[in-house]
Amino acid sequence: MAVIELTVNGRKQRTDAPPGLMLLDLLRDSLGLTGAKPGCGEGACGACTVLLDGRPVKSCITPAASARGKTVVTIEGLAPEGGLHPVQQAFLETEAYQCGYCTPGMILAAAALLDRTPRPADAAIRQALEGHICRCGSYPRIVEAVRLAAREARRD
Amino acid sequence: MIDESLTREYKRREFLQLLHAGAAVSLALPLHGAQTPVRLLRSGDTYELRTGKIDMGQGARTLLAQAAAEELGVPVSAIQVIMADTALVPDDGGTWASLTTPQTVPAVRQEIARQQGSTPRQPPEWRVLGQSTPNVLGRAIVTGAQVYAGDLRHENTLAGIVLRPSSLNARLTSVDAAAARKLPGVTVVHDNDFLAVAAATPHEARRAARLIRAEWTPAPDPPISELAAEWRKTAVAPVENNQTRYPPLVRKGDAAAALAAGERLLKTEYWLPFIAHAPLETRAAIAEWNEDRLTVHSGKQAPFLVRAEIAKALGIAETQVHVLSSMPGGGFGGKQHADVEIEAARLARSAGRPVRVHWSREEEFRWSYVRPAGLMEIETAARADGRITAWRHRNYNAGSPGLPPPYDFPNQSSEFWRTPAPFRQGSYRALASTANNFARESHIDERAAGFHQDPLHYRLAHITDERLRAVLLRGAGLFRWPGPGKACGLACTIEKDGRLAIFAETAPAGKGFRVTRLLMVADFGAALNPTNLKNQMMGGMIQGLGGALFEEWTPATRSLRAYRLPRFSDVPPIELELIDRREIPAAGAGEAPIVLVAPAIANAFFALTGERGRSLPLNR
Numbered sequence: 073m074a075v076i077e078l079t080v081n082g083r084k085q086r087t088d089a090p091p092g093l094m095l096l097d098l099l100r101d102s103l104g105l106t107g108a109k110p111g112c113g114e115g116a117c118g119a120c121t122v123l124l125d126g127r128p129v130k131s132c133i134t135p136a137a138s139a140r141g142k143t144v145v146t147i148e149g150l151a152p153e154g155g156l157h158p159v160q161q162a163f164l165e166t167e168a169y170q171c172g173y174c175t176p177g178m179i180l181a182a183a184a185l186l187d188r189t190p191r192p193a194d195a196a197i198r199q200a201l202e203g204h205i206c207r208c209g210s211y212p213r214i215v216e217a218v219r220l221a222a223r224e225a226r227r228d
Numbered sequence: 229m230i231d232e233s234l235t236r237e238y239k240r241r242e243f244l245q246l247l248h249a250g251a252a253v254s255l256a257l258p259l260h261g262a263q264t265p266v267r268l269l270r271s272g273d274t275y276e277l278r279t280g281k282i283d284m285g286q287g288a289r290t291l292l293a294q295a296a297a298e299e300l301g302v303p304v305s306a307i308q309v310i311m312a313d314t315a316l317v318p319d320d321g322g323t324w325a326s327l328t329t330p331q332t333v334p335a336v337r338q339e340i341a342r343q344q345g346s347t348p349r350q351p352p353e354w355r356v357l358g359q360s361t362p363n364v365l366g367r368a369i370v371t372g373a374q375v376y377a378g379d380l381r382h383e384n385t386l387a388g389i390v391l392r393p394s395s396l397n398a399r400l401t402s403v404d405a406a407a408a409r410k411l412p413g414v415t416v417v418h419d420n421d422f423l424a425v426a427a428a429t430p431h432e433a434r435r436a437a438r439l440i441r442a443e444w445t446p447a448p449d450p451p452i453s454e455l456a457a458e459w460r461k462t463a464v465a466p467v468e469n470n471q472t473r474y475p476p477l478v479r480k481g482d483a484a485a486a487l488a489a490g491e492r493l494l495k496t497e498y499w500l501p502f503i504a505h506a507p508l509e510t511r512a513a514i515a516e517w518n519e520d521r522l523t524v525h526s527g528k529q530a531p532f533l534v535r536a537e538i539a540k541a542l543g544i545a546e547t548q549v550h551v552l553s554s555m556p557g558g559g560f561g562g563k564q565h566a567d568v569e570i571e572a573a574r575l576a577r578s579a580g581r582p583v584r585v586h587w588s589r590e591e592e593f594r595w596s597y598v599r600p601a602g603l604m605e606i607e608t609a610a611r612a613d614g615r616i617t618a619w620r621h622r623n624y625n626a627g628s629p630g631l632p633p634p635y636d637f638p639n640q641s642s643e644f645w646r647t648p649a650p651f652r653q654g655s656y657r658a659l660a661s662t663a664n665n666f667a668r669e670s671h672i673d674e675r676a677a678g679f680h681q682d683p684l685h686y687r688l689a690h691i692t693d694e695r696l697r698a699v700l701l702r703g704a705g706l707f708r709w710p711g712p713g714k715a716c717g718l719a720c721t722i723e724k725d726g727r728l729a730i731f732a733e734t735a736p737a738g739k740g741f742r743v744t745r746l747l748m749v750a751d752f753g754a755a756l757n758p759t760n761l762k763n764q765m766m767g768g769m770i771q772g773l774g775g776a777l778f779e780e781w782t783p784a785t786r787s788l789r790a791y792r793l794p795r796f797s798d799v800p801p802i803e804l805e806l807i808d809r810r811e812i813p814a815a816g817a818g819e820a821p822i823v824l825v826a827p828a829i830a831n832a833f834f835a836l837t838g839e840r841g842r843s844l845p846l847n848r
Contacts, residue, residue: 090431093431097430100272101381101429104381106372106378107371108588109378109508110378111508111509111510111788112788113588113787113789114589114787116788117788121540146372147253147371160370161370163366163369163625164370167363167760168595169363169366169370170558170763170767171284171507171508171556172365172369172374172555172557173507173509173558174508181360198387198797199797202795202796205788206508206797207508207560207771208285208558208771209768209769209771210763210766211796215762228249
């Protein structure tokens with residue numbers, strides 16, 4: 073059994089990982105961080121999205137071993153304790169969710185987009201989130217939320 | 229398999245409760261779904277509202293808190309809503325059929341008014357209802373703190389895996405589990421066709437499962453292409469029954485005689501495929517035994533039905549079973565029955581420890597249930613001016629919801645013909661109303677085209693319901709019907725007391741077409757939370773877009789990559805318009821917005837191509 077060291081939400085973690093373990097399972101089962109969700113097991117829905125060294129990855133198809141020595145941010149660590157990231161705040165204001173199961177992955181992917189592209193056009197927002205499924209169909213409000221977050225971030 | 233008799237009995241009892249709901253003396257029947265639907269407890273400045281309903285994203289928790297806050301004169305934050313814990317809440321049936329708004333909200337308000345010795349507050353006095361109170365779960369959702377059944381982690385819990393055959397109806401004939409049983413900490417359960425393992429981690433459970441040799445009798449999955457012909461031969465005609473929520477036979481005048489004597493006959497048929505709910509959260513449960521008592525945590529829409537099914541499957545009394553339901557990560561009618569709960573309970577009983585089972589996406593597609601496919605035949609006669617004189621609508625297999633036409637036909641017969649179910653099929657958002665509206669709204673459009681009449685005016689000539697006329701006319705104005713130079717279509721209906729119209733615009737795209745604009749006008753009576761209502765309208769329309777354009781389940785469907793769901797790029801600009809009628813009791817709106825998307829698009833597709841899309845999905 074291999075030991076993996078990585079930084080998750082600002083904290084150094086050291087945990088056992090059997091061969092073939094995916095990052096999603098490490099986060100959920102070993103570290104108890106259940107904000108990243110299993111949805112499809114093949115990287116086709118985006119519910120498991122986390123940030124690996126700042127880039128969104130589908131953690132259900134990302135081997136835990138590939139995160140060795142790297143930095144992971146999950147929805148639980150996107151904002152300082154008790155606070156909200158501008159994207160979280162914008163989702164809240166636009167009620168861009170229904171069941172909420174896809175929301176953590178959407179928010180992390182949107183936060184990464186705004187890091188790279190502070191003023192995305194709507195088409196760029198849709199393109200960045202195209203691999204994310206919202207089965208409840210909140211897509212238009214999600215685009216609106218990301219637009220709002222971009223606007224608020226510029227105002228600050 | 230779904231125990232249909234149990235479900236029917238359960239829903240019948242709930243219907244009895246519905247009948248008694250208006251009675252001055254409430255009957256204390258010891259039946260499922262027959263209890264006063266809510267309980268209110270006070271603790272200092274806060275109140276606890278207990279209900280058997282669940283929130284699966286449709287906003288029930290917020291809405292019920294609003295209803296209580298309105299009558300109590302306190303902020304929404306003073307109301308804690310306890311949902312779907314069979315040890316705490318009354319059994320008022322499941323969260324289905326869009327009943328929370330028309331039944332549970334009034335029950336909350338009446339119960340509180342009764343306790344206060346008053347009557348529910350009138351709409352002009354409302355301070356909380358009618359406002360877009362933010363979803364009370366919002367902060368938990370955006371921070372990842374919202375807990376779904378698959379997120380639960382209990383101490384000392386084993387991971388369970390069920391071994392599945394390669395065809396849906398296969399029977400287990402022989403099992404050699406000796407090698408798996410030798411592994412430390414592994415439990416194997418083999419009971420008739422049920423074969424499963426539990427181990428300390430999912431990884432170890434999968435490893436043990438791979439060591440088991442199981443043989444199944446081959447039982448090929450029935451071919452879907454032969455079902456329509458089969459159904460015509462074997463279907464059972466409906467008999468009149470108005471003591472049910474969705475009567476299977478809705479008649480007026482004499483459709484058979486009017487068709488026999490009628491002129492300008494037109495007969496068309498339509499096909500609606502099986503589709504999957506595909507909730508993003510696959511089902512999960514933790515089962516734990518304490519002596520002969522069982523506690524199950526899962527995320528289902530109908531905790532008391534799930535409890536009854538667990539008790540029946542395990543041969544114990546319902547009073548021995550405690551079910552707690554977390555918020556499902558998507559339900560859509562697909563999470564009403566016990567399945568993963570029974571699997572976890574069987575494993576836990578053998579292992580002597582709590583067991584958690586969490587289905588894979590493949591299991592969710594193959595071993596849950598699907599929305600029934602439907603074959604619909606519509607035959608009509610008409611006068612020379614186009615007015616329909618006789619209407620006969622037959623639905624094979626899909627079901628009876630949505631059968632009553634919103635049109636004023638002098639002779640009509642709308643019929644649901646029962647057929648043997650080839651697959652495990654069950655509830656789905658609006659169920660057969662999508663099938664029936666697709667057929668009806670397509671046929672009426674074919675009629676309008678046949679008489680060279682505008683589809684809007686042709687419909688209006690057959691509609692007397694003023695509220696339905698109003699949504700059509702409002703929509704036509706906003707959409708600028710008939711959309712000059714554009715390929716547009718529309719559809720309208722009365723669904724669960726709501727009035728709806730959808731207008732769709734299409735354009736060529738590559739070898740096919742795409743939807744370039746959708747507009748919905750809806751009148752659900754009083755809009756109790758407009759922002760949430762619009763979220764439901766939007767969501768229903770987008771889910772309807774999937775069924776209209778892409779979705780088709782077969783027994784071979786095993787992954788999300790192979791099952792096309794609506795994505796960001798599929799969604800055209802969508803406009804929503806609400807007609808808020810404060811004086812009219814609010815109708816439920818969780819289901820209605822899904823039912824018109826397919827016919828509106830199919831009718832626009834006809835305007836674009838001159839071809840009728842009579843079989844869904846249109847972009848097959």
